[in-house]
Amino acid sequence: MPDETPPRSVRDRVEGLTRLIRYHDHRYHVLDDPEISDFQYDLLLRELEALEARWPALAADDSPTKRVGSPQTFEGARPEGPGEALAPVRHTRPMLSLENAFDREEMEDWFRRVQEGSGTEEVSFIAEPKIDGLAVEIVYRDGVLSVGSTRGRGDEGEDVTPNLRTIPSIPLILRTTGSPPELLEVRGEVYMDKNDFRRLNRTLTEKGEDPFANPRSAAAGSLRQKDPSVTAGRPLHIVSHGPGEIRGLDFSNQTEFLEGISDLGLPTHPAWWICKTPEDVFQRYRDLLEERERLPYEIDGLVVKVDDYGLQARLGARARNPRWAIAYKFPATQEVARILRVEVQVGRLGTLTPVAILEPVLVGGVKVSRATLHNQDEIDRKDIRIGDAVVIQRAGDVIPEVVKPITSSRTGKEKRFRMPRRCPSCQTKVILPEGEVRHRCPNIDCPDQVRGRIRHFASRSALDIEGLGVKLIDQLVAEELIRDPSDIFFLRPDQIEALERKAEKSTENLMKAIEEARGRPLHRVIYALGIQDVGEVAARDLADQFGTIDKLISASPDDLEEVYGVGPNVAKSIHDFFLLPRNQSLVTRLSEGGVRFPETVRKEGDLRGRVFVFTGTLPGLDRSEAMGLVRERGGRVSSSVSKKTDFVVAGEKAGAKRKKAEGLGVKILSEEEFRRMLKLPKE
Numbered sequence: 001m002p003d004e005t006p007p008r009s010v011r012d013r014v015e016g017l018t019r020l021i022r023y024h025d026h027r028y029h030v031l032d033d034p035e036i037s038d039f040q041y042d043l044l045l046r047e048l049e050a051l052e053a054r055w056p057a058l059a060a061d062d063s064p065t066k067r068v069g070s071p072q073t074f075e076g077a078r079p080e081g082p083g084e085a086l087a088p089v090r091h092t093r094p095m096l097s098l099e100n101a102f103d104r105e106e107m108e109d110w111f112r113r114v115q116e117g118s119g120t121e122e123v124s125f126i127a128e129p130k131i132d133g134l135a136v137e138i139v140y141r142d143g144v145l146s147v148g149s150t151r152g153r154g155d156e157g158e159d160v161t162p163n164l165r166t167i168p169s170i171p172l173i174l175r176t177t178g179s180p181p182e183l184l185e186v187r188g189e190v191y192m193d194k195n196d197f198r199r200l201n202r203t204l205t206e207k208g209e210d211p212f213a214n215p216r217s218a219a220a221g222s223l224r225q226k227d228p229s230v231t232a233g234r235p236l237h238i239v240s241h242g243p244g245e246i247r248g249l250d251f252s253n254q255t256e257f258l259e260g261i262s263d264l265g266l267p268t269h270p271a272w273w274i275c276k277t278p279e280d281v282f283q284r285y286r287d288l289l290e291e292r293e294r295l296p297y298e299i300d301g302l303v304v305k306v307d308d309y310g311l312q313a314r315l316g317a318r319a320r321n322p323r324w325a326i327a328y329k330f331p332a333t334q335e336v337a338r339i340l341r342v343e344v345q346v347g348r349l350g351t352l353t354p355v356a357i358l359e360p361v362l363v364g365g366v367k368v369s370r371a372t373l374h375n376q377d378e379i380d381r382k383d384i385r386i387g388d389a390v391v392i393q394r395a396g397d398v399i400p401e402v403v404k405p406i407t408s409s410r411t412g413k414e415k416r417f418r419m420p421r422r423c424p425s426c427q428t429k430v431i432l433p434e435g436e437v438r439h440r441c442p443n444i445d446c447p448d449q450v451r452g453r454i455r456h457f458a459s460r461s462a463l464d465i466e467g468l469g470v471k472l473i474d475q476l477v478a479e480e481l482i483r484d485p486s487d488i489f490f491l492r493p494d495q496i497e498a499l500e501r502k503a504e505k506s507t508e509n510l511m512k513a514i515e516e517a518r519g520r521p522l523h524r525v526i527y528a529l530g531i532q533d534v535g536e537v538a539a540r541d542l543a544d545q546f547g548t549i550d551k552l553i554s555a556s557p558d559d560l561e562e563v564y565g566v567g568p569n570v571a572k573s574i575h576d577f578f579l580l581p582r583n584q585s586l587v588t589r590l591s592e593g594g595v596r597f598p599e600t601v602r603k604e605g606d607l608r609g610r611v612f613v614f615t616g617t618l619p620g621l622d623r624s625e626a627m628g629l630v631r632e633r634g635g636r637v638s639s640s641v642s643k644k645t646d647f648v649v650a651g652e653k654a655g656a657k658r659k660k661a662e663g664l665g666v667k668i669l670s671e672e673e674f675r676r677m678l679k680l681p682k683e
């Protein structure tokens with residue numbers, strides 16, 4: 001490295017970046033009120049790292065780049081309740097943070113470094129979902145939980161033992177048949193489910209307390225309490241995913257470790273994958289990115305590790321990160337934009353939704369100019385005003401939402417928003433049903449609602465009627481040729497042609513598309529009906545479970561709740577839907593219009609919608625391989641037994657899970673029966 005003096009502009013930038021990072025650290029760690037996304041923060045940190053690498057003289061001893069903990073996994077909220085800090089705990093081995101990769105290129109670079117460092121191209125990787133929670137370490141001595149701590153700065157965290165003890169899924173004593181290991185330090189992530197997070201925020205708001213910004217800070221805030229009884233009242237979960245110091249047990253790779261601690265009663269990821277090649281990793285990443293929204297908890301990427309512990313040790317660590325692991329992050333989902341005005345939309349179910357029209361901004365590579373404000377209550381609770389700069393968040397394909405205003409940048413010219421008293425589509429007086437937060441237009445013939453129902457019905461994931469687009473639907477509704485979705489199947493070519501000087505060819509194509517729609521699989525028809533809370537996944541599960549539309553219509557709420565992923569509320573909304581004469585006649589009219597509602601027949605070996613739990617050791621089967629086989633055939637693997645479990649595959653030394661399955665009447669399979677079901681060769 002030549003001994004150059006860094007130019008003035010570089011020195012200024014390093015200073016500026018350091019100041020900026022410290023400011024955002026403070027907002028994040030102390031105020032628990034970040035202004036920028038993790039992604040934006042990372043960019044700042046990486047720019048500083050790059051400059052320091054190029055000009056080592058500029059790397060100050062107290063530079064933000066020299067901390068062990070990375071901000072994504074660093075604790076969020078300050079400890080709550082009376083008193084100051086929690087007692088410190090030193091980690092036997094430092095809890096390193098992971099390096100991040102933001103795109104394919106950075107991952108390929110990492111794969112190359114790993115292969116070079118290990119001297120072989122045949123490296124086996126393990127990929128685990130990266131749950132967005134609070135990193136902790138739990139220490140078991142002679143099988144008994146002795147200390148639990150947060151990651152803290154990496155070398156030293158905070159004592160949260162009494163708080164961790166209140167999390168029901170954390171065993172206080174390890175489940176062993178022989179003598180327990182002398183020492184087992186396990187690292188994991190404490191997190192909160194998305195639904196529980198929403199419920200908690202509602203409760204906090206009702207009590208006049210500040211809500212949490214996201215599930216991660218809710219988990220952090222709930223765990224870092226001075227009073228463990230507060231933690232006990234919070235719905236926290238944990239996944240264990242890494243070893244600290246261990247004595248009395250021997251694991252040679254991560255797979256063995258995860259299986260081993262799972263057998264000891266520690267909760268692990270419901271899913272993880274062995275990847276033999278980088279291409280496998282990319283495939284898992286794409287799959288998980290797609291599945292992300294359907295998971296009950298938030299994940300922000302895929303953690304990829306070298307599976308073999310010997311190889312891990314050879315690769316070692318550099319300053320802050322192990323070289324054998326990386327966090328392959330999902331695209332950023334938060335950005336800042338200004339609200340220009342607010343529009344009110346009327347949905348197909350009559351719900352009025354205020355939508356913020358934004359100065360366009362790129363979020364995770366997609367241009368966003370509208371974001372939902374949900375309802376008046378949310379707007380009031382978050383104090384969002386027209387003209388505010390706001391944090392917006394995009395998640396998957398759903399419409400982005402406004403998370404919160406950046407109040408520090410207000411000018412005083414911002415205006416409050418009030419819901420209109422009449423429906424913007426049909427001028428009917430808007431109602432706010434008792435106990436609900438969403439205003440509704442009660443007029444079921446409201447043009448916007450009718451259009452919405454038909455658009456949904458014809459949309460690609462529903463009956464996919466090509467050529468029946470938004471414009472044509474609007475015309476057909478305006479001419480009163482269509483009042484409900486079943487009318488589509490009674491349309492005549494001359495009616496369409498008369499409509500807009502349509503070419504004969506396009507009318508012909510539309511009639512063809514309508515004919516094709518008559519034979520769509522049952523699950524798509526169920527989805528197309530537009531039952532409240534029934535999305536594509538639930539529709540598929542319902543079709544798999546009931547097979548025919550008649551069986552679904554006559555299902556009781558109890559029958560419906562048996563379906564994986566269908567809770568009491570969804571069951572009620574399905575049941576209520578089919579009770580309405582209007583909807584009964586919709587189904588009849590569809591059938592008269594030639595819609596065939598084909599029966600869903602389960603193919604041999606098709607495990608779609610079936611839920612499996614594995615327990616005990618399967619002598620002839622690799623457990624992760626068995627789980628993979630189930631998933632390949634469309635089944636799901638869960639870590640705990642409930643009444644929604646279809647099969648428990650019980651191997652040798654199966655304990656509590658087997659008992660629970662017996663109690664619930666869940667079918668228990670031996671390894672051999674499992675093999676037969678999946679048509680695997682005999683061992």
Ligand SMILES: [Zn+2]
Nearest residue numbers: 423426441446
């Ligand atoms: Zn209306």
